Amino acid sequence: MIRVEDVSKTFTLHTQGGARIAVMRGASLSVEPGECVALVGRSGAGKSTLMRMVQGNYRTDGGRILVGGLDVARAAPREILALRRETLGWVSQFLRVIPRVPTLDVVAEPLRNVGVAPDEARARAAALLSRLNLPEALWALSPTTFSGGEQQRVNIARGFVNPTPALLLDEPTASLDPVNRRVVLDLIHEAKARGAAILGIFHDAEARAEVCDREVDVTGFAR
Numbered sequence: 001m002i003r004v005e006d007v008s009k010t011f012t013l014h015t016q017g018g019a020r021i022a023v024m025r026g027a028s029l030s031v032e033p034g035e036c037v038a039l040v041g042r043s044g045a046g047k048s049t050l051m052r053m054v055q056g057n058y059r060t061d062g063g064r065i066l067v068g069g070l071d072v073a074r075a076a077p078r079e080i081l082a083l084r085r086e087t088l089g090w091v092s093q094f095l096r097v098i099p100r101v102p103t104l105d106v107v108a109e110p111l112r113n114v115g116v117a118p119d120e121a122r123a124r125a126a127a128l129l130s131r132l133n134l135p136e137a138l139w140a141l142s143p144t145t146f147s148g149g150e151q152q153r154v155n156i157a158r159g160f161v162n163p164t165p166a167l168l169l170d171e172p173t174a175s176l177d178p179v180n181r182r183v184v185l186d187l188i189h190e191a192k193a194r195g196a197a198i199l200g201i202f203h204d205a206e207a208r209a210e211v212c213d214r215e216v217d218v219t220g221f222a223r
């Protein structure tokens, strides 16, 4: 479902005299449906960079990244947007939302984007927010003023509400209490059981050991 083949990446810092940072070369991995693969390796090895390339957020300098048959490295912007809408979910560490949009709509939006009717989308969003113990009093508010853990749960709900065949998870259990951490691990197990291919960064070693089938050490791709 997710296949990274011989990918290389060098950053050029145009604002700093064109300095070049060679991050990786020959990066290759695959994630099959129903599998969860963890990216590991020392800080600065390129885990986030690789995730962003799979998401189509960073350009690759060489190689191929196939997600559900689309070569993300060569895809047009509108193909990347369609991929994110229909195929590739994403839970990031940081919430980026339009101010003043209520939390319930923030979470329902990925379903609305694939044509689910408003009432059903909001009902499914509400069910997930309840499961993640986000107080109902907060659902009508914008999440911009929420605590770190509350924002993280909004992110998780938004990432899991649409059952996409592939999913990227960036530290999904960071800043969560034990009860909500358990809910997130259960959501990951359920996503795997329905056949989702998951690629993630988990600094929480116990969580990684529980939900991941394999680890890929990005340090091995360093140049």
Ligand SMILES: Nc1ncnc2c1ncn2[C@@H]1O[C@H](COP(=O)(O)OP(=O)(O)OP(=O)(O)O)[C@@H](O)[C@H]1O
Pocket (backbone or CB within 6 Å): 011, 012, 013, 021, 023, 041, 042, 043, 044, 045, 046, 047, 048, 049, 050
């Ligand atoms: N947007 C960018 N512009 C320039 N250099 C970048 C950019 N993003 C990452 N880098 C560089 O690429 C290298 C890999 O960074 P990355 O964030 O992918 O590492 P990581 O393995 O996720 O680290 P950590 O575990 O500390 O989060 C670092 O040397 C970093 O400075």
